[in-house]
Amino acid sequence: MKEIFLMVLSVIGFAVSFYIYHSKKNNRKLFCLIGENCDDVVKSKYGKTFGIENTIPGMMFYFLVFAYGFLIFLNQNIFKGSIIYYFVVSASFASVLFSFYLASVQAFVLKKWCEWCITSSAVSVLILIMLLI
Numbered sequence: 001m002k003e004i005f006l007m008v009l010s011v012i013g014f015a016v017s018f019y020i021y022h023s024k025k026n027n028r029k030l031f032c033l034i035g036e037n038c039d040d041v042v043k044s045k046y047g048k049t050f051g052i053e054n055t056i057p058g059m060m061f062y063f064l065v066f067a068y069g070f071l072i073f074l075n076q077n078i079f080k081g082s083i084i085y086y087f088v089v090s091a092s093f094a095s096v097l098f099s100f101y102l103a104s105v106q107a108f109v110l111k112k113w114c115e116w117c118i119t120s121s122a123v124s125v126l127i128l129i130m131l132l133i
Helices: 002-025 038-042 055-074 083-110 115-132
Strands: none
Touching: 002 038, 002 055, 002 115, 038 083, 038 115, 055 083, 055 115, 083 115
């Protein structure tokens, strides 16, 4: 059952990251239910790290988690005690740390919030929790 949750969470995270990426690439305004600060946040200088859109490694991470969950769904014992498991957990931990950094930037530097970014952060935290239980 855990693998189903991982796949669902990764699809949600990927969809959010893709939506942000697609909106930025096509210069479209993000639809935000709570306020109108999403574009200010994602189009700020913090929307890229080392010149790469934050959404690109985000989509890669969510794809990795989906593939991991799908392979576990096919064979429960495929990665037991494997270095692959530790790699996915490490990637998830890094994703959560980076999400906390970006949330801190929103809170203390930009003083604006992006609900899509917060959703992605929450999904990353939930993925880490699912991997660790």
